[in-house]
Amino acid sequence: MLAAGDDARIIAGGQTLVPLMAMRLARPKRLIDIARISDLAFLRQEREGIAIGAITRQCVLERAAVVRVAVPLLAKVMPFVGHAAIRSRGTVGGSLANADPAAEIALVAVTLGATFTYRQGAASAEMPASDFFVGPMMTALPATACLTAVCFPRWRDARIGVGFHEVSARRSDFAFASAAAQVALDDDGVCRRLALGVGAVTACPMRLDTVAKALEGRRVESAVVREAVRAALADIEPLCDLHASADYRRRAATSLAVRAITDACRAAEAAHAR
Amino acid sequence: MRVELIVNGEMRTVEIEPRVSLLDCLRERLLLTGAHAGCEHGVCGACTVLIDGAPARSCLMFAVQADGYAITTIEGVTPGPGELSPIQDAFCETHGMQCGYCTPAMILTAHALLADNPNPTRADIVDAISANICRCTGYAQIVEAIALAAERMRGLNQPARKP
Numbered sequence: 001m002l003a004a005g006d007d008a009r010i011i012a013g014g015q016t017l018v019p020l021m022a023m024r025l026a027r028p029k030r031l032i033d034i035a036r037i038s039d040l041a042f043l044r045q046e047r048e049g050i051a052i053g054a055i056t057r058q059c060v061l062e063r064a065a066v067v068r069v070a071v072p073l074l075a076k077v078m079p080f081v082g083h084a085a086i087r088s089r090g091t092v093g094g095s096l097a098n099a100d101p102a103a104e105i106a107l108v109a110v111t112l113g114a115t116f117t118y119r120q121g122a123a124s125a126e127m128p129a130s131d132f133f134v135g136p137m138m139t140a141l142p143a144t145a146c147l148t149a150v151c152f153p154r155w156r157d158a159r160i161g162v163g164f165h166e167v168s169a170r171r172s173d174f175a176f177a178s179a180a181a182q183v184a185l186d187d188d189g190v191c192r193r194l195a196l197g198v199g200a201v202t203a204c205p206m207r208l209d210t211v212a213k214a215l216e217g218r219r220v221e222s223a224v225v226r227e228a229v230r231a232a233l234a235d236i237e238p239l240c241d242l243h244a245s246a247d248y249r250r251r252a253a254t255s256l257a258v259r260a261i262t263d264a265c266r267a268a269e270a271a272h273a274r
Numbered sequence: 275m276r277v278e279l280i281v282n283g284e285m286r287t288v289e290i291e292p293r294v295s296l297l298d299c300l301r302e303r304l305l306l307t308g309a310h311a312g313c314e315h316g317v318c319g320a321c322t323v324l325i326d327g328a329p330a331r332s333c334l335m336f337a338v339q340a341d342g343y344a345i346t347t348i349e350g351v352t353p354g355p356g357e358l359s360p361i362q363d364a365f366c367e368t369h370g371m372q373c374g375y376c377t378p379a380m381i382l383t384a385h386a387l388l389a390d391n392p393n394p395t396r397a398d399i400v401d402a403i404s405a406n407i408c409r410c411t412g413y414a415q416i417v418e419a420i421a422l423a424a425e426r427m428r429g430l431n432q433p434a435r436k437p
Contacts, residue, residue: 014339018333019315019317022315022316059328083319084328084386085319088328088329089325089330089334
């Protein structure tokens, strides 16, 4: 049906697409409802991580113990995804495929390097999160393809901590800037691994690998964190709108990223004490 | 398209165009006008109904997508004709409303919260109703109403009834 080329869109929870239609920003001629294809609703533990079917509802993720254990950063952001009334219908695949720059699930996917699986006709293919998002509400998913699943990698390190912060006008409204961090420390408190991403700041979520490079292999010190984050965000081109200027977004993202890393490190240290 | 909806415990069959939202279906076809149309793009929360017990925006769902689901509107939360639910009672007592436009959705949101969490903190209540906008800014009394209802429903010594 997608291949027929008559401007059809896929709908599942409708929590991003229907508002766009209400505002006439999207005017599809046909909607293809996939919300009842039960093969696309699953949440399972695999060797490399947690595989989540595209139409799995966000409220399911929010309550799943397996997500808290295997992908703690995803569990951390779930309460920030819309409101309970949005998460009850909104799907994981819908949030990703619509690619709102402020979407928290997309930020985690980019930060942790999730893998997307999609179907095009009878063929199935994969794409890394780093290639998936190309701009605001735009993805590299072929127009005739349907996202079917996403796999979030599980870190096997013993001491993992996560941090997440965002600023928005109202509780759980669209963020002006957000930052997510997941860190693994060794027994001596040395940073073994860091994943840091910022969302809502640029056209799509952005992973800051230079910060990870600056911090991995040493004890995390606040001055180093601040300098690394500042340098990483110095050359980006932030979004700019009525609510938040480009300069504001850069400043906010810098502070939020530092806080997210600090929280993550504190949580990882506490994991040791337990 | 023919759609079967379980509305407030009753099976209702409607013949409806696929483009009609659940909100319009409830209001215009089933004459359940307690679900209110506010922003109609999912922000204000005035159209909130419960779908299988969970709050959802009826303006963001097409009626055909709700086929087979149990839908609770404000008309369905009363224990009997002429009676009010403990949450509705509490809203009356604490004056948890001014113009009343957001009230049905606030009460349904509160029902869902208390069914899940009979002993919510103030922060839990604020978080739950953050999805519902009240432009009379009567939030203080609304929070008070939900806290009062929670206290009374705990006193009933039985789990909150899933509406």
